[in-house]
Amino acid sequence: MQSFPPEIVDAVLRHMNSDHTDDNLVIVRANGVPDAVQATMTALDAQGGTWRVVTADDHATDVRIPWTIPVAERADIRKAVVLLYRSACRTLGIEPRTE
Known part of the structure; x- marks a missing residue:
């Protein structure tokens, strides 16, 4: 399992959890937790992302x-999300939403 340097992971998590809280909810609701009321991205690697869901x-x-x-690269993470x-x-x- 390929990992990214901690500074990249930290930056992506910070961005997702401060600027995209609603997007996190949409992602987890559509991927098995339809009654989610809170979703925080907690980890990521080259294979996928992990969210803590309430x-x-x-x-x-x-x-x-x-x-x-x-x-494989940092820019790929954004595309994948x-x-x-x-x-x-x-x-x-x-x-x-529009970007």
Whole structure:
């Protein structure tokens, strides 16, 4: 399992958890936790991302979601997350936000 340097992982997690909290929810709701009320990205590597999810009944769990494209470089992470988000919007029948 290929990992990224800690500074890259930390920067991506910080960005996702401060600027994309709603996107995190959309992603996890479409990927197995439809009653999620909170989702925090906690880890990532070349194979996928991990979110800590809290459900409406206050149950917490970790959800691992694989990327749908190869991820080898930092720029690939953004592409992979955007694809997860857009796919999640389609699955949930919601309009994706504009970038």
